[in-house]
Amino acid sequence: MTSKAIRGSRIFDGETWHEASSLVLSEGRIEAIVADADIPAGAEVVDAGGGILVPGFIDLQVNGGGGVMLNDHPTVAGLRTICTAHARFGTTALLPTLITDTTETTAAVISAGQQAIKEKVPGFLGLHLEGPHLSLARKGAHDPSLIRPMDDTDLDLLLSCRDAFPAMMITVAPENVTESQVSRLADCGFIVSLGHTEASFGTARRYANAGARTVTHLYNAMSPLGHREPGMVGAALDTGGLHAGLIADGIHVHPAAMLVALRAKQGPGRIFVVTDAMSPIGTDLTSFTLNGREILRRNGRLTLADGTLAGADIDMISSVRFLHLTLGLPLEESLRMVSVYPAEASQVADRKGALEAGLDADFVLLTDDLQMKSTWIGGTCVYQA
Incomplete structure (x- = not known):
């Protein structure tokens, strides 16, 4: 050729x-x-x-795009639309992300993902299942009626599909999964991410030792850094084996808090960018629904009616510009945060990044x-x- x-x-x-x-x-x-x-x-x-x-941008948390939410369109067509929408903003590999939903929807998304791999949908890297095994206390915009502990049926479904995808991520909270379940998932190649949790510093460390590899949207929906109890944030920054996703829109995390985290993060794990994007990306939509609830799009924010943040309204190239032009990071580091580091976190650096x-x-x-x-x-x- x-x-x-x-x-x-x-x-x-x-x-x-x-x-x-x-x-x-x-x-x-x-x-x-x-x-x-x-x-x-x-x-x-x-x-x-x-x-x-x-290098092409890699996004490990993408809930939707092009007018489509994965929860509402758990199909190959839905996955293709999301991947196409984000390609406009430089994303060349992504994990379409299912927000907490029913067992039936989860199974449908996994089936659609397997077909998307067979059809070689451009940009489709695998799936990110954000829930339903989260903490009610840190549920954010997730539907509390669907949050529950992981049982053997859930675990068996997950273990049966890991080999189908180049990368497979699942966000869990220690409140609703056991260390043994995390170990089994990690041993089978899952990227287990800790998020939506009230976990203490010590608990988070134990789950990292059990096999958790990343932290979902650092600072958001997790126990904060305290001077006597460092919480999930402290564990994310002080545990070298943990990588951490960060939403770089200046809304989910204050710029000063971003800089503090970047200075404090212990390696070899790195902080990488995720968009946590929803369906409006690439469209002029002003609202959409999630699990039957209306999400409003106003001035760069996506919120429930009560003001709770519900995903982000940002794309990858905009994130790069924010890191470089607003935070003042070197362009090279800004680019690594959307390519090299997510490739390392998702264990695909031998292929991408x-x-x-x-x-x-x-x-x-x-x-x-x-x-x-x-x-x-x-x-x-x-x-x-």
Whole structure:
């Protein structure tokens, strides 16, 4: 198959910049980054027309997009619509996320996800099941009538489908799952995330030792950092084995709190960006429903009638701009937070997250002022601004 070379832009590979260089790809994977003078003979050359070329964005928490909520459309068509909507904003791999729902809807989403893999839906990486095994005390916008403990039937359903997806995440609260259940899920390759929980620092540490790998939307819907009881927030920052998702919209977390967390986080686990996006992304919708309740879209906020935040109204490229332009993070680190770090957290860094030989040719072309130009998944342009 003929190689393709993308030239005419600065290239950030996830670690360093390359000037006067081209990205060479073939059969959906990256071959190399080479000097423009060393483009292979016979390669199809695509002129990027300036700007920057960066690794594709990876979003591990996406509830909806393009007018579709996964809860309402647990189908291949629903998954495809969500993936397509987020590709417009640079997301090349994502975990469509099911908010707490019935057992029947969960089973339908898993079945649809398995079919989406067979159909090779562009951008579909796997699923994130956010609930129903959460804490009532920290339910947020989740329907309390659907929250419950994990039982053997739930566990068996989950264990039966893990091999179907490149990545599979589940958010749970220690209040409604056991350490043994977490260990079984982790041993089978699940990314177990702690969230929507009142867990103490010590309890969170125990569950991390049992196999939990990430924390869902840091600061939100979890026990806060206190000076005598560090809570879930303290455990997320002080436990090196935990990665943590962060909604970078300036609404869910104050910018100063973001900077504190970024300075405090112990590695090797990193803080990565999630959008927690809902159905309005990519549309002009002003409201939608979740489990029969109306969610209002006003001034960048999504809320229930009582003001409770219900997901976020932000996309990935907007998150990058917020990190870089508002928080003042270096552009390189802002980009790593939406590519390298989520790839590491979801255990797909051997396939995605950077521009290295052998990895999937997932990348984004941006203008110098961080506006979208195009999105490429597996070496194919799926969105052109």
